[in-house]
Amino acid sequence: MKKDCDLMDSVIVKPSILKGTIKPPNSKSYTHRALCLSVLSSSPTLIVDPLLSRDTQATLTSCINLGAEVNNLESSLDFNPPSVLSNPGKFHVENSGTTLRFLTSISALVPEGSIKLDGDSSIQKRPMQPLINSLNDLGVSCKSITDDGTPPIIVEGGGIRGGYTEISGSISSQFISSLLISCSKADNETTIKLIEPVVSGPYIDSTLFMIDKFGGLVTKNNNLFTVEPSKYSCNKINIPSDFSAAAFLFAGAILSHGEITVIMDGQDMPQSDRNILNIISQMGASVINNDDSSFTVSSEGNLNGGTFDLSSCPDLLPAVSVLSLISSNSVKITGIEHTKYKESNRLKLISSELKKTGANIIESNDTLIIEAPNSIKPCRLNSYDDHRLFMAFSLIGLNSEGIEVIGRQSIDVSYPNFIDDINSLSGKLAIN
Secondary structure, eight states: OOOHHHHTSEEEEEOOOOEEEEOOOBOHHHHHHHHHHHHTBSSOEEEESOOOSHHHHHHHHHHHHTTOEEEEOSSEEEEEOOSSOOOOSEEEOTTOHHHHHHHHHHHTTSSSSEEEEEOSTTGGGSOOHHHHHHHHHTTOOEEESSSSSOSSEEEEOSOOOOEEEEEEOSSOTHHHHHHHHHGGGSSSOEEEEEESSOSSHHHHHHHHHHHHHTTOEEEEETTEEEEEOOOBOOSEEEOOBOHHHHHHHHHHHHHTTOEEEEEOOOTTSOOGGGGHHHHHHHHTOEEEEOTTSEEEEEOSSOBOOEEEEOTTOGGGHHHHHHHGGGBSSOEEEESOGGGGGSSSOHHHHHHHHHGGGTOEEEEOSSOEEEEOOSSOOOEEEEOTTOHHHHHHHHHHTTSSSSEEEEOGGGGGGTOTTHHHHHHHTTOEEEEO
16 A cells, blocks of 8 residues: 555656757756855855755755855846855755765864764765865864764864875765865865776866866866865856756657757766767667757667766766666666765665566676566656656656656755656656
C-alpha cells in the first residue's frame, strides 16, 4: 500500500513525444560561485539571471547571514557585500554540498568566533576531511565533530594565513574550488597542490573563470595553483544556461523519439556537462548546433550504445543511464566512483532502480554496464529525494506505459519548473 507522503510526492508518466523550443534554467554551479565571490567583494555586483532554487537559496541565505544586503530584482540580484563579514554562528546548508564546501572556507574569514556548518541527512554523509586538513595546513582551526570527517563542521574565524597545502582531487572538485575562492583573502600567498586522480576537473575551470572575472589572481601550472592575495570586484556577471539541466531535456527528446530545440545562453563559459552533446551524438542521436545559440536534438529509433567516461562530468550519469534503456548495444559508464558521494549513492541506486525496468546491469566500484530490456517493464521507481535521479527516471515513462516515480519535491534543488517544462513540450507528467 502506498504511503500518504508518496502519494503527495510522485508523478505518473504517460508515453508522449516531446517537441518544441525551450530554455533550461540557468546554471546552479555558476550561481553558487557568483554569490560566494560577491560576498567577498569590495563593491556591489549585479548578478544577472541567477538560478533561484533550493540549493542556491542556501548559499544566498548564508551570504545574507554573513552581512550581505541583496535586492531581488525581476531577473537579477543587486548584491551589496558587507564591509566586514558577520559571524552568524551557524549555517544550515539544507541539501547543498556546494554550499557546505564553499562556506566552510569562507567561514574562516569572519573576524572572530566559530561557525558550525550542518545540513540535512544527506549532507551529514558528505566527506569533508580533505578540505578540513587543507584549511588546517593554511592556519585555520577546522574540524568535524564526527569520527568520519563528515558534518557538522566547526570552523574558527580569524582569517586564513596562507602557505602550502596538498589536497586530494579524487572525491570532489568542490574542495579545491572552495580553497581557490577564499584564499584570495588569505594573509599571504597560497600554493595548493591537487593530488591526482582529479574528478570533475572542468568545474575547477569554471571556478578559475569566475575568479578571473572578479579580478582574482590565480595561476595554474599543471596541478599546482598559486593564489595571490587580492581584492574581488565585478560590477555585473551574467549566469549562463545550465547544461546539467539541459541534459535532461536532450534525453527526453531522445527517449520520446521527438525533436526539441534548447536555447543555451553564455556558451563561452566552461561547463563540464556540455559533454552531453558529444555523448548523445556518439550514441546516434541527431544534434544540430544552430546559429542562434541553440541546439536541436532528435532521435527516431534506438541508440547505438558505447563506452563513456564520466569522471569529469559525473552529473550526467542519471541521464546517460536512462538513455541506455533504448540502446541496441550495451552501455558502459566508467569513472563514476565519486557519484557515491552525491545527494545519494547514485551508482548504487541507479543500478538497483533501473533493474526494475528489466535492464540487465553489472555494477562495480566505478563502472555500470547496462543492457537494455526488450521492452521497459511497468514499475515504480524511487529517486530517494535525489533531484537528478527523479528527473532521469521520469523521462523513462515517455517511452513506456506504467512508470511512476517518487521524489517530485526534490526538483526544487536545481530545476523547480522541470515538470511544467516537460509538459510544455507535450510531455505527460501528472502529479499523483
